[in-house]
Amino acid sequence: MPTGGVFSGSVNLKYVKLGYQYLVNHFLTLLLVPVMAATALELARLGPGELLSLWRSLELDLVHILCSAFLVVFVGTVYVMSRPRPVYLVDYACYKPPASCRVPFATFMEHTRLISDDDKSVRFQTRILERSGLGEDTYLPPANHYIPPNPSMEASRAEAQLVIFSAIDDLVRRTGLKPKDIDILVVNCSLFSPTPSLSAMIINKYKLRSNIRSFNLSGMGCSAGLISIDLARDMLQVHPNSNALVVSTEIITPNFYQGSRRDMLLPNCLFRMGAAAILLSNRRREARRAKYRLVHVVRTHKGADDRAYRCVYQEEDDQGFSGISLSKELMAIAGDALKSNITTIGPLVLPMSEQLLFFFRLVGRKLINKTWKPYIPDFKLAFEHFCIHAGGRAVIDELQKNLQLSSRHVEASRMTLHRFGNTSSSSLWYELAYIEAKGRMRRGDRVWQIGFGSGFKCNSAVWKCLRSIKTPTNGPWDDCIHRYPVDVPEVVKL
Amino acid sequence: MELLALLTVLLLAHAVAYLAWQAVSRRRRACCYLLDYACHKPSDDRKVTTEMAGDVIERNKRLGLPEYRFLLKVIVNSGIGENTYCPRNVLQGREESPTHDDALEEMDDFFTDAVAGVLAKTGVRARDVDLVVLNVGSFSPAPSLVSRLVHRFGMREDVMAYNLSGMGCSAGLIAVDLARNVMLTRPRTTMALVVTSESCTPNWYVGTDKSMMLGNCLFRCGGAAALLTNDPAFRGRAKMELRCLVRANIGAHDDAHAAAVHREDADGRLGVSLSKALPKAAVRAFTENLQRLAPRILPARELARFVSRLLLRKLLLGPRNNSKAEGGGSSPKIDFKTGVDHFCLHPGGTAVIEAVRKSLGLTAHDVEPARMTLHRWGNTSASSLWYVLSYMEAKRRLKRGDRVLMVTFGSGFKCNSCYWEVTRDLADAGAWEDCIDEYPPETLVNPYMDKFGWLNDLQGQGSGFIF
Numbered sequence: 011m012p013t014g015g016v017f018s019g020s021v022n023l024k025y026v027k028l029g030y031q032y033l034v035n036h037f038l039t040l041l042l043v044p045v046m047a048a049t050a051l052e053l054a055r056l057g058p059g060e061l062l063s064l065w066r067s068l069e070l071d072l073v074h075i076l077c078s079a080f081l082v083v084f085v086g087t088v089y090v091m092s093r094p095r096p097v098y099l100v101d102y103a104c105y106k107p108p109a110s111c112r113v114p115f116a117t118f119m120e121h122t123r124l125i126s127d128d129d130k131s132v133r134f135q136t137r138i139l140e141r142s143g144l145g146e147d148t149y150l151p152p153a154n155h156y157i158p159p160n161p162s163m164e165a166s167r168a169e170a171q172l173v174i175f176s177a178i179d180d181l182v183r184r185t186g187l188k189p190k191d192i193d194i195l196v197v198n199c200s201l202f203s204p205t206p207s208l209s210a211m212i213i214n215k216y217k218l219r220s221n222i223r224s225f226n227l228s229g230m231g232c233s234a235g236l237i238s239i240d241l242a243r244d245m246l247q248v249h250p251n252s253n254a255l256v257v258s259t260e261i262i263t264p265n266f267y268q269g270s271r272r273d274m275l276l277p278n279c280l281f282r283m284g285a286a287a288i289l290l291s292n293r294r295r296e297a298r299r300a301k302y303r304l305v306h307v308v309r310t311h312k313g314a315d316d317r318a319y320r321c322v323y324q325e326e327d328d329q330g331f332s333g334i335s336l337s338k339e340l341m342a343i344a345g346d347a348l349k350s351n352i353t354t355i356g357p358l359v360l361p362m363s364e365q366l367l368f369f370f371r372l373v374g375r376k377l378i379n380k381t382w383k384p385y386i387p388d389f390k391l392a393f394e395h396f397c398i399h400a401g402g403r404a405v406i407d408e409l410q411k412n413l414q415l416s417s418r419h420v421e422a423s424r425m426t427l428h429r430f431g432n433t434s435s436s437s438l439w440y441e442l443a444y445i446e447a448k449g450r451m452r453r454g455d456r457v458w459q460i461g462f463g464s465g466f467k468c469n470s471a472v473w474k475c476l477r478s479i480k481t482p483t484n485g486p487w488d489d490c491i492h493r494y495p496v497d498v499p500e501v502v503k504l
Numbered sequence: 505m506e507l508l509a510l511l512t513v514l515l516l517a518h519a520v521a522y523l524a525w526q527a528v529s530r531r532r533r534a535c536c537y538l539l540d541y542a543c544h545k546p547s548d549d550r551k552v553t554t555e556m557a558g559d560v561i562e563r564n565k566r567l568g569l570p571e572y573r574f575l576l577k578v579i580v581n582s583g584i585g586e587n588t589y590c591p592r593n594v595l596q597g598r599e600e601s602p603t604h605d606d607a608l609e610e611m612d613d614f615f616t617d618a619v620a621g622v623l624a625k626t627g628v629r630a631r632d633v634d635l636v637v638l639n640v641g642s643f644s645p646a647p648s649l650v651s652r653l654v655h656r657f658g659m660r661e662d663v664m665a666y667n668l669s670g671m672g673c674s675a676g677l678i679a680v681d682l683a684r685n686v687m688l689t690r691p692r693t694t695m696a697l698v699v700t701s702e703s704c705t706p707n708w709y710v711g712t713d714k715s716m717m718l719g720n721c722l723f724r725c726g727g728a729a730a731l732l733t734n735d736p737a738f739r740g741r742a743k744m745e746l747r748c749l750v751r752a753n754i755g756a757h758d759d760a761h762a763a764a765v766h767r768e769d770a771d772g773r774l775g776v777s778l779s780k781a782l783p784k785a786a787v788r789a790f791t792e793n794l795q796r797l798a799p800r801i802l803p804a805r806e807l808a809r810f811v812s813r814l815l816l817r818k819l820l821l822g823p824r825n826n827s828k829a830e831g832g833g834s835s836p837k838i839d840f841k842t843g844v845d846h847f848c849l850h851p852g853g854t855a856v857i858e859a860v861r862k863s864l865g866l867t868a869h870d871v872e873p874a875r876m877t878l879h880r881w882g883n884t885s886a887s888s889l890w891y892v893l894s895y896m897e898a899k900r901r902l903k904r905g906d907r908v909l910m911v912t913f914g915s916g917f918k919c920n921s922c923y924w925e926v927t928r929d930l931a932d933a934g935a936w937e938d939c940i941d942e943y944p945p946e947t948l949v950n951p952y953m954d955k956f957g958w959l960n961d962l963q964g965q966g967s968g969f970i971f
Contacts, residue, residue, distance in 0.1 A: 039522075041518065042518055045514055045515075045518070049511055078512060081516060082516075085516065085519040085520070085523070088523055089519065089522070089523065092523065092526055162768055162772065163766070163767055163768050163774060164767065164768055167767075200644075200646060200648075201644070201646060203642070203644040203669035203670035204670055204766050204767075205641060205642055205670050205671075205672055205764065205765065205766040205776060205915050206670070206672065206755065206761060206764065206765065206766075206915040206916045206917075207669070207670030207671050207672070207915075207916065208670065209670075209671075210670075210671075210753070210755045210761060210915070210916040210918075211755075211761075213753055213755035213756060213761075213916070214755040214756060214757075214758065214761040217756040218753075218755075218756060219756075220752050220753055220754050220756065220792050221751065221752065221753075221796065222753060223681070223685075223751060224753060225666075225668060225678065225682060226668060226669060226670050226671050227666060227667055227668060227669075228644040228648070228667055228668070228669035228670060229644040229645060229646055229647070229648030229649065229650075229651075229667050229669060230648050230650075230651075230665075230666075230667050231646060231647065231648070237666070240664075241666065241682070241686075243689075244685055244686045244688075244689045245685055247688070247689040248685045248688045248689060309662065309664060310661050310662065311651070311654055311659070311660075311661055311662070311663055311665055312661060313647070313651045313652075313654035313655040313659070313665075314654060314655060314658045314659060314660075314661070316655070319647065319651065319652075319655040322646060322647060323646070323647065324604065324645045324646040324647075325604055325605070326603055326604045326605065330601075330603070332604055334646055350661055354662070464646045464647035464648070464651065465647045465648065465651035465654070465665075466647070467651075
């Protein structure tokens with residue numbers, strides 16, 4: 011797939027489209043410009059002395075002034091009230107599994123050897139683990155500690171209750187949230203969707219209100235966390251004065267692959283247990299204690315393309331074992347999806363200087379010299395912190411290269427992969443917790459969360475920090491943050 | 505003086521124009537039209553009769569004679585006819601070992617028929633769809649079914665796709681709720697595709713737990729796809745306009761939450777267990793929903809009448825409450841027929857339809873669409889209300905200005921309702937086209953009643969037949 015031409019071509023069109031939309035949407039505002047310009051000119055022409063005599067000749071009495079003032083204030087208030095409501099992230103909690111669920115390399119390898127008869131598979135998984143970028147402290151649910159693992163529905167429900175309820179309890183402790191105050195509930199869990207749904211399970215456990223608006227998203231992959239945030243944001247735009255609880259998790263228990271196909275063994279090695287609960291709100295009084303404000307959510311879906319659609323695919327192997335196969339082209343497809351996402355988010359977040367540079371380089375390529383390389387905007391100017399989905403070492407490497415980031419920018423992602431493994435949709439929240447635990451989050455900082463997932467989707471969310479976050483944060487990193495960052499070698503010899 | 509006045513006037517005029525424009529565009533986006541919908545009609549080779557169902561049950565060697573009789577009794581009394589559809593793997597004898605591909609094939613058949621159908625009927629291209637919401641209760645592969653849909657029809661890169669799962673038989677209206685809320689937030693008009701189905705392939709229960717076997721007798725294959733839009737340009741072509749949608753979830757009560765649970769039985773086999781507390785949970789959820797719905801859809805006159813009768817009764821009876829024998833008889837009922845012309849009830853089973861009929865005070869004519877849908881298609885879970893709507897349309901019942909109320913129940917326990925106003929006379933028979941003239945049939949009695957009729961003479965088998 012040609013990268014430069016298609017990329018710049020679609021960007022070209024996007025800019026034209028954006029320009030037209032801006033013109034039409036802000037037509038009345040733009041009309042104001044000539045009016046104000048004319049006024050300013052007129053005032054400049056008159057000079058101060060004349061202005062004073064003009065003012066005196068107005069013969070304004072109290073009634074006039076009061077009426078005008080009232081009208082101005084009234085119109086101003088209505089205008090302010092009619093703007094889209096800001097969506098605040100009040101706080102979030104990440105689940106920290108107990109030490110009994112820990113899976114060091116030795117445990118993982120021993121279990122693999124005992125479960126599998128196939129030597130080649132065992133050696134393959136060893137090699138994957140060596141190069142994975144995971145550390146010795148990642149967690150698997152209790153059912154996976156059995157030999158062989160016990161992927162029953164009961165065990166899956168138990169894991170779901172453990173991770174979700176712990177995360178929500180932690181969030182309630184941190185925010186003082188009352189269950190009766192939750193108006194919107196969005197749960198996403200890709201590979202486990204029982205009946206009644208996980209959202210109904212939460213409603214039952216915490217006795218939430220009967221008129222709650224709940225949604226249970228499923229099957230949407232590792233980028234589903236941001237899809238849930240998008241849905242919660244839309245619901246908060248429609249319902250004033252509301253709280254939204256978003257729960258992102260991935261239930262590992264039912265998804266252990268028992269066969270020997272290599273492309274399906276990868277998830278066994280990489281996916282680990284985790285969950286995050288996030289409280290969003292559009293209540294004005296939450297603005298005081300909220301940590302972040304949601305600025306943009308941009309979603310890109312590459313499902314129309316065959317290769318992208320099949321790159322993360324659940325199917326049965328020849329022996330009938332169900333597993334998720336990851337294709338070798340995953341990196342290239344992730345890069346493509348990211349480029350598409352950037353073309354939409356770039357104009358929204360990049361400073362004018364970068365946009366102009368990009369535009370001129372584009373014009374130059376078209377008119378002057380075709381061999382000029384397309385300009386890759388410097389996103390470091392737009393964001394202070396990056397949270398890249400910890401899908402695997404290769405994904406982080408690829409994005410670091412594509413976005414030209416330094417190792418400090420991807421540190422949160424690498425360390426999350428090392429400490430917690432690939433926790434799917436909740437990994438972005440562990441990364442954010444890392445940045446906060448390191449004391450790097452200052453007021454006014456902008457954060458870019460990028461998630462990738464099956465479909466193939468690339469979703470981005472942009473947050474703005476509203477208050478400097480003090481350490482210790484009482485998050486999942488508190489007991490080990492002093493050890494980080496850790497140097498993760500290319501290959502760990504097992 | 506003139507300049508200042510002119511300036512103030514200009515600024516004020518600008519501000520007022522801006523606010524007016526905002527208000528108008530918000531109002532334009534606030535309407536939600538049902539452009540069209542299509543119900544899935546599976547191919548004829550998937551039809552299953554009572555006799556065939558009996559054969560499938562007989563194949564299961566784990567079932568003893570009592571279970572066999574119980575199941576046949578359920579089927580014979582279920583109100584389900586001889587033309588419902590089953591997944592292929594069950595008919596081919598592979599109900600114990602459904603494969604992933606079988607389930608995907610069932611979904612693909614549905615996409616090809618209903619989704620392509622609704623796009624063709626309306627002339628909307630897949631690339632024009634801005635939002636797609638898919639709901640399939642108990643099958644959720646990776647990549648999601650909504651991604652499969654996006655892939656199959658080649659939708660745009662910036663399409664907003666949502667995949668709901670696990671939300672039970674009432675999730676069709678949850679999908680509509682999601683679509684409507686997202687439409688309200690977009691600055692431009694949105695074309696939304698709402699796709700609802702249920703996956704029967706992986707969910708045929710092969711064990712011996714009675715509470716789980718009911719699902720096999722009631723749930724059948726089906727699905728529906730609908731196009732919703734908030735573009736006023738489509739008003740002339742739209743079929744109905746959404747007026748109000750109310751959701752009630754009583755999952756906070758433990759027994760309601762445990763009414764329908766997908767779990768393993770004592771032998772480790774998966775199935776959906778329907779508990780005996782289900783009818784009570786349904787009634788509770790229904791009441792909860794109606795309490796919030798009634799003030800929004802009924803005319804003020806009816807509400808006033810109901811409230812005054814309630815107050816009068818309380819005054820007359822004084823501090824003594826729950827006295828049924830005294831004076832006026834049963835408690836005053838609110839008459840929904842003053843605000844609703846057609847009732848689209850979830851055909852969960854004959855007992856459910858009957859219970860709803862009684863509590864709303866409806867006639868046989870009102871519940872005929874639900875009963876006939878149950879007979880012709882079985883309980884197709886979340887998509888069944890679209891079949892009920894289609895029946896009403898095929899029978900030419902829906903005229904401009906009529907008001908339709910959709911009510912569904914589902915696990916959780918939820919009761920969702922949706923109130924529509926018909927915008928033009930409707931006459932499209934849809935999936936009922938080839939058989940609408942045969943409905944209502946002379947008798948709904950199962951033709952195998954004679955053969956299996958001896959079942960009804962047996963007492964004390966499978967207590968409390970809840971459906």
